[in-house]
Structure formats: structure tokens, C-alpha cells
Amino acid sequence: MSPTLREQQDLAAARYRNRAPDRAETERKQEETGTLVADQPDQIEARAERLIGDVVGSRAVRQAARTEGALERIIAENDLQPSLFLGRGTATAESVGRISLADGGAGTGFLVGRRLLLTNNHVLPDVATAAGAFVEFDFELGADGRPETPSAFDLDPGTLFLTDAGIDASLVAVAPARGVVAGDRYGWNRLLRQQGKIVIGEAANVIGHPSGRRKEIAVRNNRLLDQLPDFLHYEADTEPGNSGSPVFNDQWEVVALHHSGVPRTNDAGQWLTVDGTVWTRSMGDAAVDWVANEGARISVVLTRLRALARTPAQTAVLAELGSEAMVGAPPVEVASTAREDTGRRGVRGTPDTPPHLVFLHGRAQQGRDPAALRADWAGGLTRGLGSVGRPPLDPARAWFPYYGDRLAHLAGPSAVELAGANEDGAVTAAEQAAPPGSSAQATYAALIEDAASRAGFQPDASEGFGDLLGTVQSALTHLASRSRLDDLFIALRFRDVALYLDDEQVRGEVLDTVLETFPTSGPVTLVSHSLGTVVALDLLTRTPPDVEVRLLVTAGSPLGLDSVNKRLLAGGPRQPDVGRWVNAWCVADAVAIGCPLGPSWGRGVEDIRTDNPLTAAHSIAEYLADVRVASAIGEQV
Incomplete structure (x- = not known):
């Protein structure tokens, strides 16, 4: 027989009481460091990686923390939120x-x-x-x-x-x-089984129907207190009726399933009132000294429920949770190819009928599941669509060409791996990230100098103008300080842009790989990000004749840099043959430091300045969650 609510509350109270020494240690660390974030180092790293965009790996995140407590400050700078919150x-x-x-x-x-x-x-x-x-x-x-x-x-x-x-x-x-x-x-909430969604000290926001009343939201001053193997303890104003409420982080990702308030108890397990006396049922719930709330960790919920699906029919319905929620789900089938096997290929949109929506990713996606990446993009877009009253996007509708493994194979050892071999700091981010080949290195240096110049950087006269240890490293440091992104993160972005632009074999194979998973006819909305925006402009010179690109979206793009657009297949900033072009950029995004694009590309591009969080300035999900970007896409699909 299932435990009653009262039995669940007694269990929660026992778990809370047993964790008293752990909470005391957390409070000591919070007081000592002056920050509410006081979780385990691996939890803080995972959270910082997720906020930064999960693009450079844990070693690079550790390198970003040049002073003690830097990661904690990334996570919990202050209580201000962008207006889109x-x-x-x-x-x-x-x-x-x-x-x-x-x-x-x-x-x-x-x-x-x-x-x-x-x-x-x-x-x-x-x-x-x-x-x-x-x-x-x-x-x-x-x-x-x-x-x-x-x-x-x-x-x-x-x-x-x-x-x-x-x-x-x-x-x-x-x-x-x-x-x-x-x-x-x-709409619905996309559940994620991965770690890094919240750490101790961060806000926990709860939406529900307390006491069966009309919907209410508990936001701010609700902090995660403790992480247990299966449960989270957090502050929040809840009442009976909130049972079954989602608990969110500040990015509105579900982190827990709320199920119970936690009453203060004595050593005998008896509930206590606010004045410390033993509580009895005749006093009513309002007299209880509720000290916390408890919810099941969503990653644990997903694992347990997946294990309960025992028939093919149940598994098929459960698949609606999406690939990032499913534990032990079968691998996604991808398009076959006769070319050299260098990893996964893209996934086609279903049903395969126009109008088509195509997502074109950027760099650092090697080894990732294209279907999971597609779900990330669709999740961001669904947030934006929901803000303007449009229905959510089914991720399966979108085409997702995938060239991440192909690019990594062509580029050789990744810069992140090189960073791991030089953790003593003897090799700078610029040295590690420089692309192979003298021509590509020159383009790499020009890209960073161009971006830094647009950001107001003037090199010291004593520095060698093309020297990776001089101007380029100083320029990276300048961009990092302006954008609050790590210089290794910025260097990696420009590394592969330079390799793509200056190596015709790389360019050709990337474009061929993209075209393997691209519509051959009908109207298309092409949404691109980062290096993918450069690939998209080149792709427009090679699209099948029966394809009509009605909307081009570029987000977090370096196309405003002269050292980029003059190396495009079109030979410069020439207006592409598209029905409409929307460009999204964020001031804090160092990769898009050359934006807006209007000054370089003319009036044919509509620049939209987004308000991405500083810790996710380059995130495609944040760009797509902007209501103006989402509205433009929603009008087409």
C-alpha cells in the first residue's frame, strides 16, 4: 500500500533531521565564502558548464575559475533577472x-x-x-x-x-x-536527466495550486538547502494542494517534483509547533513549524519511471518525454551514408513535407546526439513561442544536419584535449586554440584582432601585431572581460571559424555533410548559430534549385567581421537570396561582437538585440527563446 501524505511527511522529516550536520557545514561554507552557493565542487562545475552552454568541457570551466570562488560567482552573481524571466x-x-x-x-x-x-x-x-x-x-x-x-x-x-x-x-x-x-x-516541460540544473544556494521556484486554489507561483527567496541522493530540500511557500508541483531553476528547467513540506520534529519524531510544543492534529496544519520542503530529484524520477515501462506500448508512449529524459532508450536512427564513417549524421524532420524547418548548429558539438541537440533548440524555441501564445514546437518537425563529428575529424586533436595536457598553464588559450596551418593561423589572428577592434581594443605598440602571444592573447583577454566569457571559450570559437574559412577541404566536406540532411524542395526556414551562420551563408550558394529559403535566422554570428565575410563563397557581404533575414545578437556574446550586421550587410538584415543572461550569452536556446526571434520563426512554421 502506498504511503499516505502524512507518512511521506514523516519520512521527509526524518531525512531532514538526519542531514542536520550537512546543512550546518553548508552554512559554515556560505558564511566563510560570502556566497550562498556552497555545493560540492563537481556539482558546481556541472552547473557552471550548463550555464556557460556546455561547450568547452569541465577542464576549460576549471580554467575559467582563475580565482577561488569564481564558479560560484558565475552561478550566483545577484538576484537580478532579465525581463524575460x-x-x-x-x-x-x-x-x-x-x-x-x-x-x-x-x-x-x-x-x-x-x-x-x-x-x-x-x-x-x-x-x-x-x-x-x-x-x-x-x-x-x-x-x-x-x-x-x-x-x-x-x-x-x-x-x-x-x-x-x-x-x-x-x-x-x-x-x-x-x-x-x-x-x-x-505546452509541456522538457525534462532533463543530466546533472548541473541547480546547486545549493540557488533559487527554487514552485508553481502549483496550494489548497486547490487558483494557480500561484512562489519565486525568489526560495533557496535550495540540500541535495540528497533521491531528494532535494528547499525553502518555498507551499501548502497542501501543491503536491505534484514542478520545482524550477531560474532558467525554468524542472529540477524536482515537489511532494511534501518538512515539519520540525523532536528526537522522538514528533511534529513541533512554531513555539516548540508538540503538535496535535486538532491544532491544524497552520500551527506546524514547517522548516523546509522536499521534492524528488527529476533525474531520479526519470530513471525510476523508465524502469517501470515493461511493454513496447508503454515504452512508445514514454518516448514522448524526449531523448534527453529517457534513460536506456534505444539509439536514434540517423541517415546512412557511403562516405567515410566519422560519426553520426543528421536527423530528418518528420513528416517530410514542407514547409521545412532546419536547425544548423555551430562548433564543439562532436560526440553529441543530433536528436538531443535538436530537442535543445526546440526547447528554447518553444519557450519563446509560448511567450507569444503560440503552440510548442514538436522537435521531430525540424531537420538537424549534423557535421560536428566530421569537423572534429578534419580538425584533428581538439583544443580542449590540448588544454588538458597543459593544465600547468604554461601554454596559453591562444596557443592551444590556434588552428593548424600557417594560413588558418593568420586568419585566426585576424578574426580575433578584428573582433577586439570592434569592441574598442587597441593593441600596445610593444606587442607584435600578429603574434599569438602578444596581441591575440591581449585581445582575447579584452573580449573576455567585456563579455564575461572565458578566453579559451572565445578562442575555440574563432579557431574552427578560421579552419573552415581557410581550408577548402574542410569547407567542402562540411557543406557536403550538411546537404546530406537538407530538404531538396519546398519552402525552408533556416535557423543557424555561431559557426553555423557562416556555413549557412555558404550553403545558400549551393542549395537545391527547388528550395526556397523564406526565412534565414542567424544567432550569435561572427558575420559582421570583415575577416569573415570577405572569405565567404559569395566573396563579401552580399545580400543572400532569401525572403527575410533576422539576425539575433547579444552585447555580452563575444562571438557576435561584430554585430549588429546592418552596418556591414545593409538594410536587408533585421538586427534583434537579445537579453541573454551573462552566463549563457552565446546559448542558442536563449537566442531562440527571445519572443521576437520566436515570432519570426513561428510565422513560417
Whole structure:
């Protein structure tokens, strides 16, 4: 028999009591370092890597921390958030609904797939309970303060019902209502099993229906207190009815499934009131001294639920969670090719009918799963689409040409590997990242000098103008200080741009690889990032004749640099043959330091300045989450 809510609260209280020495040590570290972030070093590294964009690897992240506590400052600089924080939170909240039970009880659940709802086991302990329940979305106040009209969806445990009492989690299918699939209207949360989503001291934001009331959000002053193997402890204002609420980080990624408040107890396990006396049921829940909240770690939830899927039909439905959530899922099939095997190829959009959406990635993607990368891009775009009231994007719709392994094979040993061989710091980032070949090295130096010049850098007269140990390293340091990106990160970006531009074999093989997974006819929206924007401009000179690029999106692009655009196949900043060109750039993105593109490319390009977080200035997900960028794409697809 599944534990009751009271039993779950007793278990949570025991876990909290047993962790008292660990919390005391955390508080000591917080006081000593002057920062709220006081987690294990591997957790802090994983979090910093994710915020930076997961592009340079843990060694490079460690190199970024040149002074003690630098990573902690990256994660928790202050409590200010970009203005899009509220818009994204509002869009995310649409996927959260109130669960109404046949016995009159209520809980919270949230969509994690087009037709998948996640909540607690103590809310939906079995198929019979789920069959008699329904979920309501839009049970909230509108912008004018008036109640919205809620929409009810029956639960469909016959299609899927998985539950685990140990971590208090239940996953259930949601039946369509009047022909509408819930996720198509309200969107869903893309769950991630990887580490690095939150660390002790960071904010934990909760959305739910406390006491069955209309939707409420607990934001700010809600900090992660402790990380246990299966659970997280955090501060937050919650009430009964919040059971099954999603717990988010500041990027609105789900980090936990909330299931219980944690009462203060004495050594005998008895609950205590605020004044320290033993609590009794007659006093009511308001008298309890609630000291924390507890939620199951979402990575643990995913692992447990995946293990419960025992039939092919259950596994097929569970696949709607996406490749980044699935543990032990079968590998994604990719397009076959007769060329030399240098790793994975891209994935085609399905259904294979126009209009087509194509995502064209940048560098440092070797060894990655193209389907997982595609899901990352689609997740960012879905956030932006939700902010303007558009339905979410099904990642499977997008084509994802993948040249990451091919480029890495052509480039030879990666700069990150070289960095690992020189951890004593004797070799600078510029030396490590310089591309092979004298011509490519000259282009590399010109790229960095060009970018630094646009950022206001003037080399010292004593420095050799083309010397990688002189001007280039100083320029990298200048760009890093302006953008708050690590100089190795910047150097790596320019390294492969230079290699691509100056080595015709590299350029040709990259373009051929992209065209292997590219539509051959019909209208296309081409969305590109970083080095991918350079590849995209060259690609436009080689696209099949029956392809019509109606929208080109470039994000985080170095195309504003003269040393880049003059080496394009078109021979300079000449307007491409596209219906519309939108360019997204961020002031803190050192790779796009030459943006906006208008001064170089003329009025044919629409420049959009985005407000990406400083710690994710070059992130494609952040660029695509901008409402203006997402709106432009949404109009086409």
C-alpha cells in the first residue's frame, strides 16, 4: 500500500533531521565564502558548464575559475533577472494544472509531454484513482485580475500509468478534450536527466495550486538547502494542494517534483509547533513549524519511471518525454551514408513535407546526439513561442544536419584535449586554440584582432601585431572581460571559424555533410548559430534549385567581421537570396561582437538585440527563446 501524505511527511522529516550536520557545514561554507552557493565542487562545475552552454568541457570551466570562488560567482552573481524571466515563467505556468479527484481532493500536476502528466503517487496512487480524476488548465486569474475559463481533460491511465511510491511520483497519460491534445494547447516541460540544473544556494521556484486554489507561483527567496541522493530540500511557500508541483531553476528547467513540506520534529519524531510544543492534529496544519520542503530529484524520477515501462506500448508512449529524459532508450536512427564513417549524421524532420524547418548548429558539438541537440533548440524555441501564445514546437518537425563529428575529424586533436595536457598553464588559450596551418593561423589572428577592434581594443605598440602571444592573447583577454566569457571559450570559437574559412577541404566536406540532411524542395526556414551562420551563408550558394529559403535566422554570428565575410563563397557581404533575414545578437556574446550586421550587410538584415543572461550569452536556446526571434520563426512554421 502506498504511503499516505502524512507518512511521506514523516519520512521527509526524518531525512531532514538526519542531514542536520550537512546543512550546518553548508552554512559554515556560505558564511566563510560570502556566497550562498556552497555545493560540492563537481556539482558546481556541472552547473557552471550548463550555464556557460556546455561547450568547452569541465577542464576549460576549471580554467575559467582563475580565482577561488569564481564558479560560484558565475552561478550566483545577484538576484537580478532579465525581463524575460517573468514572461518565460508565465508561459511555463500554462503547463501546470489542478488535479481534481473523485473524493473531492485536489493536487497539482504538470505536462511533461504532449499527453503526459507528472504528479505524486500520494495524489494518484493507482489506476482506479487516476481513472476517476481530471486535470484543469487555466484555473487561474487572467492579466486583468478576473478568473480565466478553465479547460478540463480526463486522465487516461489505460494508455499509460506508471507510479513509484518510494519517490512519490506518478506519470499518467491525458486524454484529448474535444479533439485537442493538452500539450498542443498548453505546452509541456522538457525534462532533463543530466546533472548541473541547480546547486545549493540557488533559487527554487514552485508553481502549483496550494489548497486547490487558483494557480500561484512562489519565486525568489526560495533557496535550495540540500541535495540528497533521491531528494532535494528547499525553502518555498507551499501548502497542501501543491503536491505534484514542478520545482524550477531560474532558467525554468524542472529540477524536482515537489511532494511534501518538512515539519520540525523532536528526537522522538514528533511534529513541533512554531513555539516548540508538540503538535496535535486538532491544532491544524497552520500551527506546524514547517522548516523546509522536499521534492524528488527529476533525474531520479526519470530513471525510476523508465524502469517501470515493461511493454513496447508503454515504452512508445514514454518516448514522448524526449531523448534527453529517457534513460536506456534505444539509439536514434540517423541517415546512412557511403562516405567515410566519422560519426553520426543528421536527423530528418518528420513528416517530410514542407514547409521545412532546419536547425544548423555551430562548433564543439562532436560526440553529441543530433536528436538531443535538436530537442535543445526546440526547447528554447518553444519557450519563446509560448511567450507569444503560440503552440510548442514538436522537435521531430525540424531537420538537424549534423557535421560536428566530421569537423572534429578534419580538425584533428581538439583544443580542449590540448588544454588538458597543459593544465600547468604554461601554454596559453591562444596557443592551444590556434588552428593548424600557417594560413588558418593568420586568419585566426585576424578574426580575433578584428573582433577586439570592434569592441574598442587597441593593441600596445610593444606587442607584435600578429603574434599569438602578444596581441591575440591581449585581445582575447579584452573580449573576455567585456563579455564575461572565458578566453579559451572565445578562442575555440574563432579557431574552427578560421579552419573552415581557410581550408577548402574542410569547407567542402562540411557543406557536403550538411546537404546530406537538407530538404531538396519546398519552402525552408533556416535557423543557424555561431559557426553555423557562416556555413549557412555558404550553403545558400549551393542549395537545391527547388528550395526556397523564406526565412534565414542567424544567432550569435561572427558575420559582421570583415575577416569573415570577405572569405565567404559569395566573396563579401552580399545580400543572400532569401525572403527575410533576422539576425539575433547579444552585447555580452563575444562571438557576435561584430554585430549588429546592418552596418556591414545593409538594410536587408533585421538586427534583434537579445537579453541573454551573462552566463549563457552565446546559448542558442536563449537566442531562440527571445519572443521576437520566436515570432519570426513561428510565422513560417
